[in-house]
Amino acid sequence: MWALLGLGLALAGDLPPGDPARGALLEGLAGCQACHTSEGGAPLAGGYRIETPHGDFYSPNITLDPTTGLGDWTERDFVRAMRRGRAEGQHLYPAFPYGSYTAMTDQDLADLWAWMRSVPPTPQSSRPHELERFRWRGALAFWKLLELDRGPRRPLDDAQLDRGRYLVDAVGHCGECHTPRNGLGGLRDRLAMAGTDDPPEPAPDIRPATLGWSARDWEDFLADGMTPEGDVVGGEMGRVIRQGTARLSAADRAAIARWMREGVE
C-alpha cells in the first residue's frame, strides 16, 4: 500500500526540489562513487569491477555524458532505475542494489539526482559484464517478481529506529553484503546481517548477539572505523566508513547504532 503510494508519487515525475549538497552527503552512504568510479578514474565514470558469485560486473558510466553516460536522462528515468531497476528499456541487474534503494524517500532521491547532475560529464566507456549465469536480462523480470519489494517502507512508530532502519536498509544497503542470499540472489531476510563469505570479500556476522557491541561501540566504529578491540578496518568497509558513515551527523550514527542493536535480530 505504502509501496504503491510512494511509487505512484515518484513515477508521476514530481519529486520535490533537490539539494546537491545534501545529495553529496547521501551519496557517500549510498556508495554511488564507490561503485561507479574506477581506481584513479573520474567520478561516476564507471568501469569499476564488482565481483559476485555470478560473475564480474563492470559499473556503467553514470555521468551525464551524452554518448557513454546517462546523457539525456530525466529525473523520472533516475527514479525508475532506483525504485524499479529499469533503465533504457532494460531490466537492471541487482548488482546495482535497487532492492535497497527502492525504499529511499522522494526527497532523498531528488537530492541525489541534484548531486549527480552537478558531477561533470566524462566520456568513458565501461566494459561488458562477464557473467557465468543470468546472461539473459529477461529473467530479471521474474527475479523482481519474487525478490523486489518496491517503494518506501511503512514507517516505524519510533522515529529514531525508523531513521536507523532507513539508513541501514535503504540508503546504506548494508544487507547487500552482510546478509546471505538464496539461490536466486535474493536477500534472506531471516538471516539479516548474518554475514557471508561471498565475493568481493567476506562480510562478517554483525548481528547483536554475535557482536555484543554497545551503542557507543557502534557510534565510534561508524565515525572512525575502529572496533572496540582497536582494530581499524580497511577494504570495502573502510570505504563505507570513510566515504559514508563518518560524514553523517552524530544523530544519524546513533540511529544506525540503535537499529543494529535493536532492530536486527
Added chain:
Amino acid sequence: MIRTAALALALLASPAFAGKKKSEDAAPPAPPAPPAAPAAPAAEAAPAGAPTPADIYEYRHQAFEALGKHMKASSLMAKGRAPARQADMVAHAQAMQGLSTYLLDMFPAGTGPDVVAETEALAEVWTDWTGFQARAQDFATESQALVTTAQGGDVAAFGAQLGKVGATCGACHDSYRKGD
C-alpha cells in the same frame, strides 16, 4: 630477490628471530646467513627452542592485538573519555612506534596462509613485499609523528594524528589482510 635480501637482513637484525633459520625456495642466491634449512614445513625439526611458523604467527597476532589496544586506549583519550596526561599519551604512542620498528620482522617468508591456516595475512604480503614494506613505512612515519605530537601534550593534535595512524592501518589491511 630484493625482498629475500631485505627479509634476511630484517631477520638478522631482529633479536626476536636471530635464532630462526630460513630459506626461500623462490630465490636461490642466499645472502650471508645461517646454513640453509629446509623450508617452513620442516620448522618442527628446527633446533629445540627455535620458533615454528605457528609460533611466529602467534607472536605476531598478539603484537597486533596489543597495537590495537594502544590505538583504542589512545582514542579514548582523544575523545575525552580518559584523562589525557601527556606522559600517558607518550607511552601509548611510543608503544605503537616501537612496534613499527620490528613489524616487518614478524613476517618472515614461510609464515603465510599456505603454512599457518589461522593467519589473516594474505599471500600478497610476500608476493608484493615492496608494497607491504611501503605500507609499513607509512605506519612507521605516522606513529613517529604521533610520539612527537604526544610529547607536545595537545590532546586535539594527538587525536588528529591518531587518525592518520589509523588510516595507515586501514590502508595496509586493504591489500594485505584477509576479509578487508
